[in-house]
Amino acid sequence: MSKTSKGSSASSQKRTEKLEHVAIRFTGDSGDGMQLTGTKFTESTALAGNDLATLPDYPAEIRAPAGTLAGVSGFQVHFASEDIHTPADHPDLLVAFNPAALRANVNDVRPSGMVIINIDAFNKKSLAKAGYEDDPLPELRERFKVVEIPLTKLNREAIKGLSLSAREGDRSKNFFALGLMYWLYNRPMEPTIRWLEGRFKGNVLEANIRVLKAGHAFGETTELFPVSYIVPAAKIQPGTYRNITGNTALAWGIVAAGVQMNRPVFLGAYPITPASDVLHEVSRFRHFGVKTAQAEDEIAAMSAAIGAAFAGSLAFTTTSGPGFVLKQEALGLAIMAELPMVVVDIQRAGPSTGMPTKIEQADLLLALYGRNSESPVPIIAPSSPGDCFHAAIEAARLAVEYMTPVVLLSDGYLANSAEPWLIPDVEALPRTEIENHTDPEGFQPYMRDPESLARPWAIPGTPGLEHRIGGLSKEEVTGSVSYDPENNQRMHEIRADKVARIGSVLPPLEVKGPSQGDLLVVGWGGTLGAIVTATEEAREAGLSVSNVHLRHLNPFPANLEKVLGSFEKILVPEINSGQLCLLLRAKFLLPAKSMSKLTGQPFLVAEIRAEIDAMLGQEN
Amino acid sequence: MSDAAKLTRKDFTSDQELRWCPGCGDYSILANVQRVMPELGVPRENFVFVSGIGCSSRFPYYMNTYGFHTIHGRAPAFATGIKAARPDLSVWVITGDGDGLSIGGNHLMHTIRRNVDLQLLLFNNRVYGLTKGQYSPTSLIGMKSKSTPDGSIDHPVDPIAFALGAGATFVARTIDVDAAHLQQTLRRAHEHKGMAFIEILQNCPVYNDDEWIEVEDRKQRVEAALVLDDGQPLVWGPADQRRGIRIEDGIPSIVALDAGEDPVSKGIAVHYERHETPAYAFALASLQRPAFPLPIGVFRAVEKPTYEAMLQQQVDDAISKMGKGDLAELLHSGDTWTVTQ
Numbered sequence: 011m012s013k014t015s016k017g018s019s020a021s022s023q024k025r026t027e028k029l030e031h032v033a034i035r036f037t038g039d040s041g042d043g044m045q046l047t048g049t050k051f052t053e054s055t056a057l058a059g060n061d062l063a064t065l066p067d068y069p070a071e072i073r074a075p076a077g078t079l080a081g082v083s084g085f086q087v088h089f090a091s092e093d094i095h096t097p098a099d100h101p102d103l104l105v106a107f108n109p110a111a112l113r114a115n116v117n118d119v120r121p122s123g124m125v126i127i128n129i130d131a132f133n134k135k136s137l138a139k140a141g142y143e144d145d146p147l148p149e150l151r152e153r154f155k156v157v158e159i160p161l162t163k164l165n166r167e168a169i170k171g172l173s174l175s176a177r178e179g180d181r182s183k184n185f186f187a188l189g190l191m192y193w194l195y196n197r198p199m200e201p202t203i204r205w206l207e208g209r210f211k212g213n214v215l216e217a218n219i220r221v222l223k224a225g226h227a228f229g230e231t232t233e234l235f236p237v238s239y240i241v242p243a244a245k246i247q248p249g250t251y252r253n254i255t256g257n258t259a260l261a262w263g264i265v266a267a268g269v270q271m272n273r274p275v276f277l278g279a280y281p282i283t284p285a286s287d288v289l290h291e292v293s294r295f296r297h298f299g300v301k302t303a304q305a306e307d308e309i310a311a312m313s314a315a316i317g318a319a320f321a322g323s324l325a326f327t328t329t330s331g332p333g334f335v336l337k338q339e340a341l342g343l344a345i346m347a348e349l350p351m352v353v354v355d356i357q358r359a360g361p362s363t364g365m366p367t368k369i370e371q372a373d374l375l376l377a378l379y380g381r382n383s384e385s386p387v388p389i390i391a392p393s394s395p396g397d398c399f400h401a402a403i404e405a406a407r408l409a410v411e412y413m414t415p416v417v418l419l420s421d422g423y424l425a426n427s428a429e430p431w432l433i434p435d436v437e438a439l440p441r442t443e444i445e446n447h448t449d450p451e452g453f454q455p456y457m458r459d460p461e462s463l464a465r466p467w468a469i470p471g472t473p474g475l476e477h478r479i480g481g482l483s484k485e486e487v488t489g490s491v492s493y494d495p496e497n498n499q500r501m502h503e504i505r506a507d508k509v510a511r512i513g514s515v516l517p518p519l520e521v522k523g524p525s526q527g528d529l530l531v532v533g534w535g536g537t538l539g540a541i542v543t544a545t546e547e548a549r550e551a552g553l554s555v556s557n558v559h560l561r562h563l564n565p566f567p568a569n570l571e572k573v574l575g576s577f578e579k580i581l582v583p584e585i586n587s588g589q590l591c592l593l594l595r596a597k598f599l600l601p602a603k604s605m606s607k608l609t610g611q612p613f614l615v616a617e618i619r620a621e622i623d624a625m626l627g628q629e630n
Numbered sequence: 631m632s633d634a635a636k637l638t639r640k641d642f643t644s645d646q647e648l649r650w651c652p653g654c655g656d657y658s659i660l661a662n663v664q665r666v667m668p669e670l671g672v673p674r675e676n677f678v679f680v681s682g683i684g685c686s687s688r689f690p691y692y693m694n695t696y697g698f699h700t701i702h703g704r705a706p707a708f709a710t711g712i713k714a715a716r717p718d719l720s721v722w723v724i725t726g727d728g729d730g731l732s733i734g735g736n737h738l739m740h741t742i743r744r745n746v747d748l749q750l751l752l753f754n755n756r757v758y759g760l761t762k763g764q765y766s767p768t769s770l771i772g773m774k775s776k777s778t779p780d781g782s783i784d785h786p787v788d789p790i791a792f793a794l795g796a797g798a799t800f801v802a803r804t805i806d807v808d809a810a811h812l813q814q815t816l817r818r819a820h821e822h823k824g825m826a827f828i829e830i831l832q833n834c835p836v837y838n839d840d841e842w843i844e845v846e847d848r849k850q851r852v853e854a855a856l857v858l859d860d861g862q863p864l865v866w867g868p869a870d871q872r873r874g875i876r877i878e879d880g881i882p883s884i885v886a887l888d889a890g891e892d893p894v895s896k897g898i899a900v901h902y903e904r905h906e907t908p909a910y911a912f913a914l915a916s917l918q919r920p921a922f923p924l925p926i927g928v929f930r931a932v933e934k935p936t937y938e939a940m941l942q943q944q945v946d947d948a949i950s951k952m953g954k955g956d957l958a959e960l961l962h963s964g965d966t967w968t969v970t971q
């Protein structure tokens with residue numbers, strides 16, 4: 011917490027201090043409601059006008075054994091009066107609901123940061139369950155400001171008199187902590203109260219509101235907190251904002267793509283973490299003419315989407331790594347049949363089932379090369395939660411303009427993180443209305459637009475255009491089955507050329523920082539925040555470092571080679587073992603250096619910064 | 631829209647050269663499908679033929695309609711997407727015993743249970759043809775094939791029982807070379823609102839010749855086939871040697887009938903397609919050669935709401951309840967805040 015000034019607030023007798031940025035991490039059992047607590051705090055913080063970034067981190071099991079390290083769920087929120095890009099490397103404040111949560115998280119807290127624990131949950135048994143042999147608190151008191159609060163007891167007192175079972179009653183204790191945080195950081199409680207009123211009734215509603223307010227009042231009266239903090243609103247671009255996660259933005263982007271392209275949306279999907287939320291969200295929008303289908307498996311979801319695309323819908327399928335693998339054969343067919351659709355892969359940590367709720371961006375080569383034979387497909391990767399909205403629209407637009415399936419690579423970090431999002435002006439969103447082909451005169455299924463090489467979208471129900479498509483090798487123009495060797499060679503070239511042509515219409519890459527220098531950091535996807543922050547810091551420290559972030563991974567933007575060539579060294583941080591780096595080295599014969607991380611966690615700013623320093627021969 | 635009334639068989643014949651082996655049962659099926667199409671009152675452009683992989687799955691290339699030759703086993707899923715997007719289209723799925731019941735068994739089951747309003751023709755030749763003669767999921771135990779030189783040890787699946795188990799609303803069996811029965815079955819399938827499942831017994835002269843000869847051959851059929859006719863007793867055999875099927879506690883047995891004897895009075899079951907429970911149809915499906923005659927015809931035809939209609943209804947209901955979706959409204963829904971200069 012960086013202090014800037016001191017003052018006193020009108021609402022409280024206590025002192026207030028002004029801070030530029032704060033990171034809080036709420037941690038507890040996966041049953042303790044940490045994700046909800048974090049989300050509500052984030053919403054209030056967004057409404058307070060701060061810039062913010064969040065990082066939810068939760069186990070894949072719905073209810074992992076209580077009190078164990080495996081069951082710990084956490085939610086970090088970083089908020090500031092300035093522009094920020096990451097959820098912060100180290101929280102300033104940790105709220106730990108039990109010993110396991112403390113043990114799993116306390117070492118991330120910044121030195122002499124604050125640690126608030128629910129002391130009621132600390133006993134011999136729970137300490138043992140968390141793997142503590144001795145009471146950790148004496149040692150932690152040396153390193154941190156440890157605040158012990160009897161959360162369970164205070165919660166029970168607050169709801170006394172309401173007829174709730176002990177279990178029901180204890181469930182509201184996360185709201186005590188939330189109320190306390192609202193006091194500590196001077197956030198409004200109203201948005202949460204409004205939300206509670208819309209969600210609960212009767213005693214449960216009453217209990218939650220009472221507890222929230224009790225937590226707030228506790229902060230004001232207890233001597234444990236002599237100071238509360240103010241993080242002023244950030245100076246950000248004027249406009250109307252909302253808080254949004256990547257998955258919500260993606261879902262809205264899918265709906266918006268249908269509106270902007272004037273086509274009914276069809277989404278075929280099979281439940282899979284962390285992509286299911288997109289299916290849930292899109293399914294709420296039937297009144298946009300959207301049809302969603304939960305298929306029997308990943309292959310059927312993909313196949314149904316291709317079928318819908320053939321029939322003229324704007325088709326999507328959403329999945330994560332293992333499901334993306336299963337879709338590859340059908341994706342090959344969509345490439346062969348040259349039908350427009352978007353395959354969304356929200357990458358997660360693997361291989362195999364891996365760590366479904368953890369982060370990786372290791373499906374890039376799968377998207378590029380994971381099918382039999384040569385099967386080129388455009389690939390787009392959003393770089394922030396809000397960007398998922400625009401990426402979905404762009405992917406759909408490229409799909410219909412070039413009559414090709416498009417892969418959109420999001421990841422678990424973007425999917426669940428939230429940021430304030432400048433709500434776009436609907437009028438200013440791109441509109442693409444590709445008409446169905448209707449003229450039988452001279453129609454051939456594989457005739458092409460001379461510019462884009464797109465074949466016509468000729469949908470069933472159109473008189474005079476009856477034709478057959480399929481996975482067998484196609485004759486140029488007519489689309490008839492063909493085993494002619496020269497024809498096969500040409501069709502391979504045409505499919506490759508069609509995708510390559512997208513490169514020439516992409517906006518040129520923009521370098522952040524000087525356009526030439528010692529080091530260029532190249533990234534893609536959800537690592538943007540950490541890379542931008544690290545390179546900005548390095549520049550402030552006087553280093554010649556810039557960064558460029560790739561949104562289009564196939565084809566690359568036309569000026570990429572020139573950009574890369576303007577720097578002495580190239581560093582490619584990725585949450586994989588160097589997939590983009592491999593492509594850059596292969597394509598441009600450059601000595602790009604890979605920086606790899608495979609822990610299931612996002613990059614810390616400090617990690618990238620250290621690598622930058624090392625590459626530029628700086629001592630640390 | 632093209633004029634559906636003036637269509638002829640020729641309108642449904644594509645310019646592609648047929649590539650099945652000489653004598654393949656698929657020729658006859660194709661010819662009969664092409665004959666029936668003009669009678670259905672559907673404009674040609676509204677037909678879509680969807681197939682997977684296998685000999686039968688070449689079918690769409692030979693139909694001058696919209697067609698999609700997809701990937702192995704997944705045709706029902708593609709067809710579901712087409713029908714969901716465009717409920718007005720007449721969607722026909724062509725599959726085989728390998729494509730539909732082996733690699734695609736999952737999709738077949740789910741498409742049936744969803745009652746998507748499409749027609750699915752499963753060509754059952756009890757062998758893999760296109761991959762050159764391996765046993766299939768409908769091959770009988772002991773079948774010697776390239777991959778089972780010592781005989782198959784898999785218990786076969788019966789397509790009719792499979793479809794009934796998945797909750798099919800229309801289930802029929804017909805024969806490749808019986809033009810009249812095949813055509814009549816296609817017409818019934820098209821009339822049916824919901825998923826119509828048709829098993830077509832099909833001869834593969836190259837890898838499993840005469841597998842169905844008992845029912846294909848007109849003379850042998852009198853003994854080997856039980857033709858199902860709604861409202862008629864389950865009776866078969868030559869006039870002087872008639873027999874009937876009695877079903878007690880779900881278990882069928884054969885009862886001999888004297889000349890001129892009333893089958894119903896002897897407890898012979900009367901065929902009825904619209905039983906609420908599929909138990910009766912299951913009993914029929916259990917009739918297998920050689921112990922019993924093989925039933926040919928419509929096993930079951932019941933009405934249930936269809937998938938694409940319900941999906942469309944949800945869209946229509948949502949629009950009438952909430953009004954047509956407005957993007958700006960969506961983006962500004964919930965908590966927002968405005969930053970001014």
Ligand code: SF4
Nearest residue numbers: 650651654685759834
């Ligand atoms: S292999 Fe058999 S099923 Fe296939 S085309 Fe030849 S005869 Fe017909």
